[in-house]
Amino acid sequence: MRQSKLFSKITRELPKDEASFNAQILIRAGFIDKVAAGIYTFLPLGLRVHNKICNIIREEMNEIGGQEILMPGLTPKDVWETTGRWGTFDALFRLAGSDKKEYALGATHEEIVTPLVKKHVFSYKELPAYVYQIQTKFRNEKRAKAGLIRGREFSMKDLYSFHETEDDLNEYYKEVQKSYFKIFNRCGLLNLTYLTFASGGAFSKYSHEFQTVTEAGEDQIFICDDCQIAINQEIIEEQKGCPNCEREELRQAKAVEVGNIFKLRTKFSGAFNFNYKDKEGEEKIVEMGCYGIGPSRVMATIVETSHDGKGIIWPEEVAPFRVHLLRIGQMDEAAIKKVDSIYKELLEAGIEVLFDDRDVSAGEKFTGADLIGCPFRLIVSEKTLSQNKVEVKKRNEEKMELVSFGSLIKFLKK
């Protein structure tokens, strides 16, 4: 994409009324816009990153048998009354329609997915079933000061699993754990992300969170550096020490919950009378699990954990563009055409390029490229052109390298 055509701009000014680092830098670099506290618009660059994170999650969910659906944001009161959560779920936005019918804005979707799957699944032959969506959630947060980490509106991937037995649920629960680590690896968060033991509610000793260590985190976790797992604050009192090796010396750190997995067991299948017929024809209750990851929160966490003083450093798989091509200095028409042809060649090779073809100073282009944070910065000037070369620099390295036109695509693809 030609940067001269991009309507959204980089700004030097720190946004007003925005305390969170991730939102500040994403606004300055032109990835998002703030509409109200905890409510943001994704601009073209931000939407590209968000879509890439969603597609990584989608691929990994499909890999473990997930079937994608899309449930509504507007959910009727009666299903929340069935589970007893209408009056107790604090973060529900509640509203009334012109027909006086009351709704909640979906903050989670157990109340929708359970009766849905019940309509389609009757027998052990149809189990297990794995259903997920990537959808906009709404939560009536009292404070929303952490940028994209805690929004009143945010994106969520929520997977729900349905099983014949607790054993089968337990097996799948482990499979989702592995899948989540693959996702966080592809998003560049693996090294800072810990499987964290949390309270399991009434049904299970533990549930698990995936916590990424960052000063921007609103949670406290306690890490066992031997086992590379952690426990959260909720259970530190009862569970003194590592649940694996029982080591008592744990390292405290601030962290963001980027994912969670939970054995719901029969809490929701019970409320909706969701039974199945087993091999002997007997009615049995369905066992359930639920598994969340917030793509917009993951995006914010990447920014919080991967930046320097100059800007964002996007991991390769989630970067808005792989290459930021800068045309530097005054050029005659022939030279401008040559840079255009390099841009076209890269596109034709299937490389995603943001092309800074604007008539602004070299300094402004360098500053912008560092702020936006694409993995490769390519500079073409009269000087590099005279050598039939392009200057290449990786965003996360200091080293610059002159690469000849002929070997550029091979260099960028490796």
Added chain:
Amino acid sequence: MRQSKLFSKITRELPKDEASFNAQILIRAGFIDKVAAGIYTFLPLGLRVHNKICNIIREEMNEIGGQEILMPGLTPKDVWETTGRWGTFDALFRLAGSDKKEYALGATHEEIVTPLVKKHVFSYKELPAYVYQIQTKFRNEKRAKAGLIRGREFSMKDLYSFHETEDDLNEYYKEVQKSYFKIFNRCGLLNLTYLTFASGGAFSKYSHEFQTVTEAGEDQIFICDDCQIAINQEIIEEQKGCPNCEREELRQAKAVEVGNIFKLRTKFSGAFNFNYKDKEGEEKIVEMGCYGIGPSRVMATIVETSHDGKGIIWPEEVAPFRVHLLRIGQMDEAAIKKVDSIYKELLEAGIEVLFDDRDVSAGEKFTGADLIGCPFRLIVSEKTLSQNKVEVKKRNEEKMELVSFGSLIKFLKK
């Protein structure tokens, strides 16, 4: 995809409490589920169709310079007060947060996009700008009885254009008209869809709707069969006769508004003081246009206009799968393996296949294939296997053809 793995099922029963044909058949065929009046979940088959329609729209919007963004569903009261619509827009869902702050659920996004683009565009050099999103909209409809045609929650592509002059707006407005016809052509709706003159409000003599003729339509239009254009009921009184040839004899028909385009002129730029600096450095007001298409409504309109007594007939570009492969009759293991290998070959050739590998009767499979409505039905039985052939039938033709394994992929790709 293997149909034995698909959690959602076909049902013979007519859904209760659903008066609309499009919703009835989409529910029966397992494309959607009804959550409440005007509120639906997209199941795997339905989400595939919906995504294809969205991607057609996305491609055509990008083709005319559109830049994709994503605005929020939750919109603060103050921007609606700025334009005076908080109190007058009947279909707004209004709600309050725990901080007593009031919000509307986005029913349209002029109030969000205008201040957004104002933050990024200052000079004539940055105009025109074209910004669109594909997003979930909410409308507090008094009656929602038309299935996906009029939902309380529905998907919408909304494009907004920003111009220096009225002339430039007029030019782009014509370009969007052409783009919309390309979209409706790709969605199989071209033959039934008319550019329809509607009231232009205070600023412009006319706006335009794109109306698709169907008995399921809630609108009445008046078609000039010479010019292939129409006028809507709103202006039939003042505009007697065709606006093009002035022919007075018009054919009345029921229709669904699948798209609309509107010259907003300075209504919203004025309310938000959105000015730009022209070449002479003078402050001028920005001219705006807005252009909508509802993908979920388009999906319903396709169903209403393209079906027979047996089920849906999807146009090729929006079908959930290109091919429905049916394994018919009892088979030994070797034969089953052979059908599996045909399925894999098709997938490897990049053909989208729904594979009915279930152990149910041939009749049930035929009925299901007609109901779901993929463009090609492939039958493999012991008999066709013995001839190294597959029986191919197009959904919209009666003719069946035996095609040899070797030429199958070529046959399906053409």
